[in-house]
Amino acid sequence: MIDPSRLPHLPGCYLFRDAQGHLLYIGKARDLRKRVSTYFQSRDQGPRIRRMLNLAREIDTMVTHNEVEAFLLENTLIKKHQPRFNVDLKDAKTYAWLHITAEKYPRIVTARRVESGGDYFGPFVSGTARNEIRITLNNIFGLRTCRRLPKRACLRKQMGTCCAPCTEDVGADDYAQRVQDARQVLKGRIHNLIPRLEDRMKKAAAGMQYESALQLRNRIQSLQRILERQQVQTARPHQADIIHGLTRDGNTFIMRFSVRSGMLEDKENFVFEAGINTLEEFLSRYYASQPVPREIILPEDPGPGMREWLRRQRGGPVSVTVPQRGNKRRLLELAQMNLETTHFGEPDSLKELENLLGLDRLPIIMECFDISHLQGCDTVASMVRFRNGRPQTSAYRRFRIRSVTGIDDPAAISEVVTRRYSRLLREGNDLPDLVVVDGGLPQRNAAARAMDQLSLDLPVIALAKREESVFIPARKTPLLLDRRCPALRLLQRLRDESHRFALAYHHKLRKQRMRE
Numbered sequence: 001m002i003d004p005s006r007l008p009h010l011p012g013c014y015l016f017r018d019a020q021g022h023l024l025y026i027g028k029a030r031d032l033r034k035r036v037s038t039y040f041q042s043r044d045q046g047p048r049i050r051r052m053l054n055l056a057r058e059i060d061t062m063v064t065h066n067e068v069e070a071f072l073l074e075n076t077l078i079k080k081h082q083p084r085f086n087v088d089l090k091d092a093k094t095y096a097w098l099h100i101t102a103e104k105y106p107r108i109v110t111a112r113r114v115e116s117g118g119d120y121f122g123p124f125v126s127g128t129a130r131n132e133i134r135i136t137l138n139n140i141f142g143l144r145t146c147r148r149l150p151k152r153a154c155l156r157k158q159m160g161t162c163c164a165p166c167t168e169d170v171g172a173d174d175y176a177q178r179v180q181d182a183r184q185v186l187k188g189r190i191h192n193l194i195p196r197l198e199d200r201m202k203k204a205a206a207g208m209q210y211e212s213a214l215q216l217r218n219r220i221q222s223l224q225r226i227l228e229r230q231q232v233q234t235a236r237p238h239q240a241d242i243i244h245g246l247t248r249d250g251n252t253f254i255m256r257f258s259v260r261s262g263m264l265e266d267k268e269n270f271v272f273e274a275g276i277n278t279l280e281e282f283l284s285r286y287y288a289s290q291p292v293p294r295e296i297i298l299p300e301d302p303g304p305g306m307r308e309w310l311r312r313q314r315g316g317p318v319s320v321t322v323p324q325r326g327n328k329r330r331l332l333e334l335a336q337m338n339l340e341t342t343h344f345g346e347p348d349s350l351k352e353l354e355n356l357l358g359l360d361r362l363p364i365i366m367e368c369f370d371i372s373h374l375q376g377c378d379t380v381a382s383m384v385r386f387r388n389g390r391p392q393t394s395a396y397r398r399f400r401i402r403s404v405t406g407i408d409d410p411a412a413i414s415e416v417v418t419r420r421y422s423r424l425l426r427e428g429n430d431l432p433d434l435v436v437v438d439g440g441l442p443q444r445n446a447a448a449r450a451m452d453q454l455s456l457d458l459p460v461i462a463l464a465k466r467e468e469s470v471f472i473p474a475r476k477t478p479l480l481l482d483r484r485c486p487a488l489r490l491l492q493r494l495r496d497e498s499h500r501f502a503l504a505y506h507h508k509l510r511k512q513r514m515r516e
Helices: 032-041 047-055 067-081 127-141 155-159 172-186 193-206 210-227 278-286 304-314 326-344 350-357 409-427 441-453 486-515
Strands: 012-017 023-029 058-063 097-100 108-111 119-122 239-248 251-260 263-273 295-297 319-321 365-374 377-387 397-400 434-438 460-463 469-471
Touching: 012 032, 012 067, 023 032, 023 047, 023 067, 032 047, 032 058, 058 326, 097 127, 097 172, 108 127, 119 172, 127 172, 172 193, 193 210, 239 278, 239 326, 251 278, 251 326, 263 278, 263 326, 278 304, 295 326, 304 319, 326 486, 350 486, 365 409, 365 486, 377 409, 377 486, 397 409, 397 486, 409 434, 409 441, 434 441, 434 486, 441 460, 460 486
Parallel strands: 239 295, 295 319, 365 434, 434 460
Antiparallel strands: 012 023, 012 058, 097 108, 097 119, 239 251, 251 263, 365 377, 377 397, 460 469
């Protein structure tokens, strides 16, 4: 019997299987438990879904970091396995890529298939976001959009959105640099580009070229908005296995993910009795009968002997990677998250968080605050609540900051904390066991002062984004937790959720003001 209550409150894909283990249906979800529960609660299911549920005997899950990754994973799995009940998606088009062509003067175009020649970035779930990125990059760097170079400049040259290589006003080296800058943006490396655009904007404003300054400002904002959370990857003919293991209660649990062309495709679970050199033993047993990929991503180095054995087993070079940061590290953490949710339910991070922060009790209820504004305009705040490590969306609150003008995040934090907990005290509602603010020491101190004015003794910490530093009252220096630590991942999910909620409200108010 399928029990949805055992599934995690996390984004990902769910896979219905029959008694023989054959795939019946693959779906995606922002919240796996809530989505799967609807199949057994709704009475309005169509005949196709009712037939599928009658055949289903088990359900498997693959957890992702966010809903966008769930979209991509679902698309990949359906294309590979062709489940019989996914009739609506069997013949659907794949998500499109952005392609920098291999021409003398390259273009950025949309591509449905990855072929040889040029560079590919994506895939993109949102067609609107993909097209906005393409248009924005073409306009910022003045790249050509015509299939064939005309004999004279077109209207885009007059509008200043094309450098017009057709007129030879721009050299091949200059154009190549423009393309390279666009390529860096698509790789997510915009930290050097945006300051240059800001310098150009300031110079244009100083020279009273206000229209040009406005265009540059809009381009900067568009880049920041579009690329803020868009996950893009370079498409390569790359094959890798991601392997992670956990040992508990005398048993070792191992999960293997396969990556093909930069996308997760499948996973396998293994359970056996724990022993010495467990990882090395698994590698030798598994790859003795399975093909060895070009790269294996592991949480620890198996040693030179195993590396040499893998190389001979494959008959060619094998890269054994133990990543410390970047996309590969993110994939390794994703494997660990799936391993924990598959075998142990959601990670038991509350107890660990209590010990690391020196709390007096388990942080069953946690609330997090974040501030969002644009250069001090339309300043808003969000408050999200987690109960037992899971979002309690009915308790989310958002605020328009009233007493602060300009850029002053600590003052805004002080206002929203005062408003939130003065109301809880007035209404006699439950207070949180832990209060988290997005920011550094100034934000934490502002929240703590607001608590003191309300005569509240609640633990207050801050989580800073750059180094993921945790500022706690008992330490003068920030606490740096291991990035693999489940307690830190819980704090990150809480912080990211508050940031998402605040940003959505800020965008709503800004659009409303622009319409007015």
